[in-house]
Amino acid sequence: MGLVSNVRKGMVVKAAGGAEMILANTVYHLKELESNFHLIPTVVVNKRAGDAIKSYIASDNNSKAKVTFQGTKLGVQPSPMVARFSSRGPTRDALYVxxxxIIAPGVNILAAWSGRRSPTAEQDDPRRAEFNMISGTSMACPHVSGLAVLLKIAHPEWSPAAMRSALMTTAYNTYKNGKELLDVVTGKPATPFDLGAGHVDPVSVLDPGLVYDATTDDYLSFLCALNYSSTLIQTFYNKTFECDKGKKYRPEDLNYPSFEVPLPTAAGRTIVKYTRTLTNVGTPETYKVSTLSKTRAVTMVVEPEELTFTKENEKKVYTVTFTATSMPPNTTQFGRLEWSGGKYIVSSPIAFFLG
Known part of the structure; x- marks a missing residue:
């Protein structure tokens, strides 16, 4: 099976029936292997396996290998993991958001394929296929879009913000064994800057209990808080709009289902307050709050600690006070805030950092 040459990330090897390719990751991405069509028979392996194969080939001029199909493997763990190509935060252009x-399935998705292009997308490939294995954020997007359609059918009166809230607050961020979802690039637990609120749950999303709703006015106020000019705002809002110069706008108060808390770099204790409004879309329940901070440098106090909803569409307001002490510059830490009542858990990720 003597080595002939390197091709991109792969090795072209001689085989009895012609050339074959072993395609190896250049970085150890745990067990993430993307399936793609190729012009020659190809085996895809991770970097660790690729290094072992290359070492074996280099050590023996008569090296041999046999590839056998062992059937479809189900229940492979850990799964899911944040893919290497996943869009990641933070976004420096819109602090406080x-x-x-969220994340959604995006690796090795069996998808319909246009007959106008070959499955490899290469011009000299004459083959055509009705389906292809595709990976990318362009595969995660239709999964979330499909869930949004189901939500709109089940709850036609919900706003886009309410649907986004349901998708986020019901997402999961741990495996069944309780351990946090992993990032395939680092092999370590993923942070909210990697997966946001977590992986979408197509069942729980239909009945989230509570939602963080928002109107057009809420978003306009947010843009005013970011000091956007009327001209710039008009590129988002196709109407004439002027920020009220006598009003104090706070970006912290955009009714978003997650929290990003930038903290000043000044030494000493820093206190920041965020306000949120929850709308009941489930059965009447009394919810109790719980918080988790992964650093002792930031504490959280929620007021009130308990919210009772007695009817549908009832709204309740709460405030979170973040108190930071002795965080070094350029430090990022994470936490979580959850409201629990009856069968519902309404969960929000938190990121706080010293700029």
Missing amino acids: LKPD
Whole structure:
């Protein structure tokens, strides 16, 4: 199976029936292997396996290998993991809004394929296929879009903000064993800057209990808080709009289902307050709050600690006070805030950092 040459990330090897390729990751991405069509028979392996194969080939001029199909493997763990190509935060152009929002399936998705292009997308490939294995954020997007359609059918009166809230607050960020979802690039637990609120849950999203709703006016106030000019705002809002110069706009109070908390670099204790409004879209319940901070340098106090909803569409307001002490510059830490009531858990990720 003597080595012939390197091709991009792969090795072209001699085989009885012609050339074959072993395509190896250049970085150890745990077990993430993307399936793609190729012009020659190809085996895809991770970097660790690729290094072992290259070492074996280099050590023996008569090296041999056999590839056998062992059937479809189900229940492979850990799964899911944040893909290497996943869009990641933070977004420095809009502080106070944690991004990304959520993650969804995007690796090795069986998808319809246009007959106008070959499955490899190469011009000299004459083959055509009705389906292809595709990976990318362009595959995660239709999964979330499909869930949004189902939500709109189930709850036609919900606003886009309410649907986004349901997708985010019901997302999961741990495996069944309780351990945090992993980032395939680092092999470590993913942070809210990697997965946002977590991985979408197509069942729980239909009945989230509470939602963080928002109107057009809420977003206009947010743009005013970011000191956007009337001309710039008009590029988003196709109407004449002027920020009220006598009003104090606070970007912290955009009713978003997550929290991004930039903290001043000044030494000493810093206190920041955020206000949120929850709308009941489930059965009447009394919710109790719980918080988690992954650093002792930031504490959180929620007022009130308990919210009772007695009817549908009832709204309740709460405030979160973040108190930071002795965080070094350029430090990022994370936390979580959850409201629990009856069968519902309404969960929000938090990122706080010293700029």
